[in-house]
Amino acid sequence: MEIVSVMNMTFGNALNQCIKNVCICRKSKLEEIITAQVPAEITENIIPKMTSLNDNTKEILLATCKKLKYHNQFLKINLQTGEATQYIPTSEDMCATDWCTVGSFVYEDIIKLFGNK
DSSP states (O other), rough: OOOOOOSBBBBHHHHHHHHHTTOOOEGGOOOOOOOOOOOEETTTGGGGSSSSSSSHHHHHHHHHEEEEEEOOOEEEEEEOOOOOEEEOOOOOHHOOEEEEEEHHHHHHHHHHSOOOO
């Protein structure tokens, strides 16, 4: 399914698109995309193999709840560095009207700026 670029959205409209599994970004910050993580339940047989958790945390999880559930999380991914972190919107983000979906038009702009490095 091809995602159409929708431009100049409010934060609320952009967030609704993100919840529907469409990447969003601000036109003024093309180096950062925002995405909703897909909800997942990590079972006790996967926890020991996770590279994103330290050993102490794995031990605690395995000794207690024996699972890890991801839900309602948003990631900000920097396309220059590949770094991903929790996304917490700023007041500037919430008031901005330059939000867009990362559809074909915006995707082409992003690839021109950050692709093939």
